[in-house]
Amino acid sequence: MEDELFQQLMYILNQLVSWVAAGAMVFGGVVPYIPQYRDIRRTQNAEGFSAYVCLVLLVANILRILFRFGRYFETPLLWQSIIMIITMLIMLNLCTNVRVAAELNTKRRSFIATDSKDEEVKLPKKLFLDLDWSHFWLWSRFVDYLQCVLSFTAVAAYVTYLLLDSVLFVETLGFLAVFTEAMLGVPQLYCNYQNKSTEGMSIKMVCMWMSGDTFKTGYFLVTQAPVQFWTCGLLQVCVDLAILFQVYYYSRYPQKPASHAANPTSAKAL
Numbered sequence: 001m002e003d004e005l006f007q008q009l010m011y012i013l014n015q016l017v018s019w020v021a022a023g024a025m026v027f028g029g030v031v032p033y034i035p036q037y038r039d040i041r042r043t044q045n046a047e048g049f050s051a052y053v054c055l056v057l058l059v060a061n062i063l064r065i066l067f068r069f070g071r072y073f074e075t076p077l078l079w080q081s082i083i084m085i086i087t088m089l090i091m092l093n094l095c096t097n098v099r100v101a102a103e104l105n106t107k108r109r110s111f112i113a114t115d116s117k118d119e120e121v122k123l124p125k126k127l128f129l130d131l132d133w134s135h136f137w138l139w140s141r142f143v144d145y146l147q148c149v150l151s152f153t154a155v156a157a158y159v160t161y162l163l164l165d166s167v168l169f170v171e172t173l174g175f176l177a178v179f180t181e182a183m184l185g186v187p188q189l190y191c192n193y194q195n196k197s198t199e200g201m202s203i204k205m206v207c208m209w210m211s212g213d214t215f216k217t218g219y220f221l222v223t224q225a226p227v228q229f230w231t232c233g234l235l236q237v238c239v240d241l242a243i244l245f246q247v248y249y250y251s252r253y254p255q256k257p258a259s260h261a262a263n264p265t266s267a268k269a270l
Contacts, residue, residue, distance in 0.1 A: 022076040025219055029080050032208030037091060039202050045102070046095040048200015052187035054088040054095075055137055060181035061085050062153050066160045067177050070170030072221055089149070093142045100140055175228045182232035185209065185239035186241040192246045196255030203247055210240040 040046050061081035068078055126135040127145035139145060163169040188206075192198050217233030219225075 013049055020046065022074075024085060024215065025074075025076045026079045028212050028215065029084050032090055032202075032205040032212060033087055035204040035208075036202040037094060039200075040094055040098055043200075044098055045200060046098045048191075048195070049091075049095065049202075050187040050191040051092065051095050051137060052191075053184060054092045055096070056180055056187060057084055057088050058183070059152070060150055061088075062156060063173060063177035063180065066156055067170065069160060069176040071162055071174060071226065073225055073229075077112065077225075089146070092145050096139070096142045101188070118265075134196060171228075174225050174226055175232075178228045178232035179235075182235040184236060188244055189239065189246065192243065192250070197250050198247050200224050206240060206243050206247065210244065213237045213240055 036049055040049060061084045064081045065078065067073075095215075125140045126132070126138055126144075127141070128147045130141055135150075139147075161174065185206075188201065192201065213233060213236045217230055217237060220233055221232035
């Protein structure tokens, strides 16, 4: 009797731990972007956050969803991809609005300085349908980003439908999905290197990346996810460590003049 009760308690405990782990996998990936979203809204400055992070995650999660049609993996990972796509679109919408507003304000100030009328202030529009690669992922409207994402999804889904019976294609698709996600931090790493600073980047976001990627890699190993998942998870942890090193290096050895830090619109997002 006692053995049966103990087994039931252990079963309930295991189920509870599984639900908590699954919930952490589904929603844990979007948590790091909450402080970054709030910082951008507060400062009205998106300079320190690379919009290419959104591009990387959108591509990675779309490919991961398509990979599931060829090879089954845990349902929480599927929901994680869906929620991450929604989150990245929300981040893109905010960054686009803030960037366009900043460009408009800058141009308006120059027009005022030359005594020009306010209604004459216009920005040249950069549209997805112009197919100008020099403006790729730098468009003036959120709808252009949406058009790009939908176009990529349609093409990738069509190719996957045609080649779904190929084991080589399915495994390659899975590798591309997780490898692209493993490169998540690279745009931010490069953005920090170009700016010679980590101003405008939420350090909380990177710390959450680090803890989340560590947990995620462990989850992949425990649930025996495809080898592509945990291998690229380890790579992702290494990139997170490199960004944290940038935070340490640029704070200890500042590369920018002090006047830049005094600008209230580019204050550190701590």
